[in-house]
Amino acid sequence: MSEEAADNQPLFHVEKLYLKDLSFESPNAPEIFLTQQEPKVEFNLNTSASKVGDEHYETVLHVTIKVVSGENTMFLVEVSYGGLFLVRNVPQEHLSRTLGIECPYILFPYVRQIISQLVSEGGFKPMVLDPINFAALYQQAQSEAN
Numbered sequence: 001m002s003e004e005a006a007d008n009q010p011l012f013h014v015e016k017l018y019l020k021d022l023s024f025e026s027p028n029a030p031e032i033f034l035t036q037q038e039p040k041v042e043f044n045l046n047t048s049a050s051k052v053g054d055e056h057y058e059t060v061l062h063v064t065i066k067v068v069s070g071e072n073t074m075f076l077v078e079v080s081y082g083g084l085f086l087v088r089n090v091p092q093e094h095l096s097r098t099l100g101i102e103c104p105y106i107l108f109p110y111v112r113q114i115i116s117q118l119v120s121e122g123g124f125k126p127m128v129l130d131p132i133n134f135a136a137l138y139q140q141a142q143s144e145a146n
Contacts, residue, residue, distance in 0.1 A: 011088040012098060017110060020060060021080035024118045028072045033123060035069045042066040045132065049099035055088045059103035063111050065127070075122050081111045100138040108132055 026032065044064040052058050060082040067074040083103055090098055112129045120126040 008089055010090045013086040015084040015086050017083045020082045023078040024122055026075045026122050032072055032074050037069045039067045039069045039074055047104050055086055057085050057087055057099055059083050059099050061104050061107040061111055075124060077115055077118055079111050079114055081107050083107050101134045104134045
């Protein structure tokens with residue numbers, strides 16, 4: 001393959017993965033550890049993507065989890081985890097899918113590990129998040145946007 005042909009090949013590369021923002025709160029500790037009520041979990045996940053330079057893009061996965069027992073908050077976790085990705089020669093019609101599906105798939109295992117460890121360090125049972133179908137979330141967001 002010629003150098004020119006190689007230069008025109010699509011390229012997707014992880015440049016850097018990083019923690020952008022992190023918060024853990026357990027406002028009702030230690031009393032909350034004595035509660036016997038079944039907790040309720042509120043889970044919120046968002047992604048954002050932006051261009052950084054000519055061929056670099058940042059995708060950030062934002063996860064917020066609030067666990068309540070009765071009227072009391074057991075804990076609140078907020079994580080924003082980012083990735084800097086080199087994306088070259090990817091057709092524009094595929095760029096949005098790459099940033100909205102492939103990048104979050106790469107970021108999610110790191111977010112899952114951070115949340116599990118934070119919750120455990122907070123004195124609670126580790127929270128293991130189920131896998132997320134980012135393709136389905138992307139399709140849903142696209143249909144809602146149209």
